[in-house]
Amino acid sequence: MITISHLAKKFAVDNPKKLSEQEQQDPRLNGKFFHSVQDVSLTCEKGEVVGLLGPNGAGKTTTLRMLSTALKPDSGDIQIDGNSVVTKPLLARKAIGFLSGATGLYGRLTGRENIEYFGQLHGMSKRAIDTKIDELADVLELHTFLDRKCDNFSTGMKQKTAIARAVIHDPSLVVLDEPTTGLDIMAAQTVLNFINGLKEKRIPVIFSTHHLGEVAELCDKVTVINNGRTVFNDSLANFKALAPDSLHQAFLTTLSGK
Amino acid sequence: MWKVFLKELKEVVRDKKTMFFMILLPLLLFPVIIGGVAYFSSKAAEDAQNEVLRYTLINARAAPELADTIQQAKGFEQVELADGVEIRQWVKEDNVDFVLEFPQGFVTDPLQSGEHRLQLYYNGAGFNAIKSRLEKLIDPIATSAQRNAFASINISEEQQKVLITPISLEEINVADSRENIGEVIGGMVAYVVFILCLQGGMIPAADLGAGEKERGTLETLLISPIDRNKIVFGKFLTIAVAGVTTALITVLSMAIWGVIAGQGLAIEAISSFLDAIDVLDLILVFLMLIPVVAIFSALLLSLSIYAKTFKEAQGYMGPLVIFVIVPVILAAMPGIELEGVWAWVPLTNVALAMKELIKGTMDYYQLIGIFVSTAIIAGLLLGFCVHWFNKEKVLFR
Numbered sequence: 001m002i003t004i005s006h007l008a009k010k011f012a013v014d015n016p017k018k019l020s021e022q023e024q025q026d027p028r029l030n031g032k033f034f035h036s037v038q039d040v041s042l043t044c045e046k047g048e049v050v051g052l053l054g055p056n057g058a059g060k061t062t063t064l065r066m067l068s069t070a071l072k073p074d075s076g077d078i079q080i081d082g083n084s085v086v087t088k089p090l091l092a093r094k095a096i097g098f099l100s101g102a103t104g105l106y107g108r109l110t111g112r113e114n115i116e117y118f119g120q121l122h123g124m125s126k127r128a129i130d131t132k133i134d135e136l137a138d139v140l141e142l143h144t145f146l147d148r149k150c151d152n153f154s155t156g157m158k159q160k161t162a163i164a165r166a167v168i169h170d171p172s173l174v175v176l177d178e179p180t181t182g183l184d185i186m187a188a189q190t191v192l193n194f195i196n197g198l199k200e201k202r203i204p205v206i207f208s209t210h211h212l213g214e215v216a217e218l219c220d221k222v223t224v225i226n227n228g229r230t231v232f233n234d235s236l237a238n239f240k241a242l243a244p245d246s247l248h249q250a251f252l253t254t255l256s257g258k
Numbered sequence: 259m260w261k262v263f264l265k266e267l268k269e270v271v272r273d274k275k276t277m278f279f280m281i282l283l284p285l286l287l288f289p290v291i292i293g294g295v296a297y298f299s300s301k302a303a304e305d306a307q308n309e310v311l312r313y314t315l316i317n318a319r320a321a322p323e324l325a326d327t328i329q330q331a332k333g334f335e336q337v338e339l340a341d342g343v344e345i346r347q348w349v350k351e352d353n354v355d356f357v358l359e360f361p362q363g364f365v366t367d368p369l370q371s372g373e374h375r376l377q378l379y380y381n382g383a384g385f386n387a388i389k390s391r392l393e394k395l396i397d398p399i400a401t402s403a404q405r406n407a408f409a410s411i412n413i414s415e416e417q418q419k420v421l422i423t424p425i426s427l428e429e430i431n432v433a434d435s436r437e438n439i440g441e442v443i444g445g446m447v448a449y450v451v452f453i454l455c456l457q458g459g460m461i462p463a464a465d466l467g468a469g470e471k472e473r474g475t476l477e478t479l480l481i482s483p484i485d486r487n488k489i490v491f492g493k494f495l496t497i498a499v500a501g502v503t504t505a506l507i508t509v510l511s512m513a514i515w516g517v518i519a520g521q522g523l524a525i526e527a528i529s530s531f532l533d534a535i536d537v538l539d540l541i542l543v544f545l546m547l548i549p550v551v552a553i554f555s556a557l558l559l560s561l562s563i564y565a566k567t568f569k570e571a572q573g574y575m576g577p578l579v580i581f582v583i584v585p586v587i588l589a590a591m592p593g594i595e596l597e598g599v600w601a602w603v604p605l606t607n608v609a610l611a612m613k614e615l616i617k618g619t620m621d622y623y624q625l626i627g628i629f630v631s632t633a634i635i636a637g638l639l640l641g642f643c644v645h646w647f648n649k650e651k652v653l654f655r
Contacts, residue, residue: 012651068481071650093483104473108272109265120261121482149272165478 002044002067002173002204007076008228009037009062026057028228036062038228040076044173044221047202049195051209051219051236053251059228060208061100064177067206068098080173094122097171101181103162107151111142111161114150115168122169129168136164139197140190156187163194174198176207180214192218212247216240224254231257262484262492266466270500276461280500284454284508289515306387312354314339320364324376327395328358349379356380356388369407436534437617443531444613445590450512451505451547452586452609453579456554458504459497460575463555466493467562468571471653480653490559490644497555502547539615546608546615546629552636553605554582560643564652589613596624604635 010033013019019029028035037059044050054060065071067078069089078085078092085092105114112133119129137143140160145153150161159179167174176195180188195218198205209215215222215236222239224232232239232254243249270276312335318325328334337354339345345357357379365371376396380388408418431438470476479489558575565571582605589609594600596610607628614620646652 065477065654068477070477070481071654090483093481096481098478098481100474100477102474103478104475106265106269106475107473108269113265113268117261117265118478118482120265121479121484123483 003079005041005077007037007040008074010035036228040230042223042233044204044206046204048220049199049205049218050221051215052223054225058225060225061177064175068096068175069093095172097166097174099162099166099179100177101179105150110149111146115165118165119168132168140164159187160190174205178208226255259488259491262489263495266496270462280458280504284511302385310335312337314354314357316359320360331395345379439531440617444616448609448612449586449590454505454508455501455551456582459501459555459558462500463497463558463562464568464571467559468565468568472567486647487644490647494555494559497558498551501551543612543615546611549632549636550608553639556639556643560646563646566655608632
């Protein structure tokens with residue numbers, strides 16, 4: 001179980017005058033600091049898929065980066081199965097599989113070498129890595145291009161390889177930051193199938209997205225973040241209930257704070 | 259750490275661009291460039307020797323013997339001066355290659371006339387061998403005139419020599435050939451090796467830091483359960499290895515091509531010089547290189563991880579070359595020795611120490627001090643690099 005409670009993160013701004021007009025009007029800008037995330041809380045039980053929604057710049061990526069230990073929160077806490085990510089980042093790193101739409105691969109290495117490298121970084125044995133790659137290659141249909149250099153991969157191939165890389169160490173939690181953004185329909189579908197697969201295995205997934213269709217299809221719970229604060233955090237059914245006809249309307253309702 | 263190192267190395271080796279700069283360029287292109295320069299400059303000198311020179315003699319009747327010699331000589335072609343043209347104008351307009359003017363009352367016997375000045379007009383813009391070719395013709399006549407003059411006043415050949423140079427300085431250089439050549443080559447070695455180490459590390463460094471940011475692989479790497487220090491050390495080592503490899507390959511290539519090109523006399527000088535250098539000194543030269551390469555690698559990696567893109571990283575690294583060149587050029591300048599202040603200037607002291615080692619005049623105790631101080635700087639820079647790898651502001655700019 002994952003619990004994120006009252007998370008906050010601010011970034012120093014070198015010169016506030018240089019920011020765009022829109023950024024200057026953001027209520028989160030306070031003096032020399034931009035309070036990107038102010039108060040975000042959410043929970044994710046075993047086997048649940050949580051959809052993280054919010055406008056651009058709402059603080060979704062920052063939240064997920066704190067969850068994945070890339071950033072250190074200023075206050076608040078994140079607990080995975082009772083262990084604090086903030087005080088024991090290594091535990092979280094071992095437990096989490098992370099993937100974003102912008103995640104790249106090492107172009108001069110083959111798909112297999114890319115996956116192997118991260119397996120090694122996770123301290124896996126050669127045999128364990130080989131077995132796992134075979135298994136993943138079957139599931140994700142990687143066999144035809146696994147031993148070619150990633151530079152020549154199509155977007156779909158890259159995304160499949162990136163998925164395999166993210167779960168090579170059998171993570172107990174998968175974090176996806178806009179995993180379908182910028183992908184074509186086929187590649188996006190690969191990601192969605194993969195999330196479904198995780199759901200069947202009862203591995204919790206937290207993912208951020210702009211596609212409400214994906215939310216309706218996959219999520220058990222929905223969390224909406226606006227201006228760095230959680231404005232909605234409940235089940236999908238309750239989210240839909242906000243506006244029975246349209247998910248978009250429901251989303252807008254949460255933003256308006258009614 | 260080794261996992262990171264091996265993977266980075268694999269990537270570097272597979273990068274054609276890096277490999278080109280690291281191996282192919284020094285191995286093939288440098289010899290071609292150096293050989294090309296040598297070929298064309300020697301060809302230009304040869305052409306100047308063989309070219310037919312057009313000339314005009316003024317007042318040739320005054321010195322029939324000299325005029326005759328020039329007229330008889332091969333590779334000279336006489337042109338008459340056009341009426342009413344000034345000599346300078348005549349040469350400038352490229353009617354002739356030179357004009358030789360004999361003074362009035364020219365007599366070959368020096369006892370009768372004193373010194374004669376022949377005036378040689380030529381266009382000195384551009385490479386030519388006019389003076390040396392003319393002297394070859396005039397000198398025998400002058401010498402024989404001199405000898406005749408001496409003979410006419412009954413001075414023996416012994417006395418002649420003394421009269422011509424009454425006092426002479428005989429130079430006795432106590433420096434052995436190693437010290438002499440070492441002074442020249444030693445300064446060059448540090449210069450070439452330093453720059454190459456930096457240059458060789460640059461492209462891999464840009465790729466290892468900023469490149470990862472640009473491709474979006476850095477975040478995944480940072481959240482994998484491996485110590486940040488290990489990531490930094492792995493990358494740092496890769497850059498160092500790339501730098502040293504580039505430098506070694508280039509120096510080797512220059513040595514091999516130098517031996518091939520410098521057959522005969524040159525080979526003797528080179529081989530006797532190489533014989534004179536102890537293996538120990540050579541090993542020490544490479545040992546001194548280690549902290550220097552460490553400094554470069556740490557600097558390059560720090561700049562690279564700060565930059566947002568590959569391009570930005572290269573932009574930061576360019577000026578670094580100047581910061582390295584200045585202290586090394588200082589060391590290569592004559593008169594700057596490894597003493598006093600210079601022994602404490604970073605990089606300059608290492609370059610000077612390398613020179614001393616090659617010359618064979620190194621004070622080994624001083625070497626320890628230089629090595630340690632350079633190593634400390636390298637350690638501090640590496641520490642800074644690790645610090646930057648832990649800063650969110652640097653990683654997620």
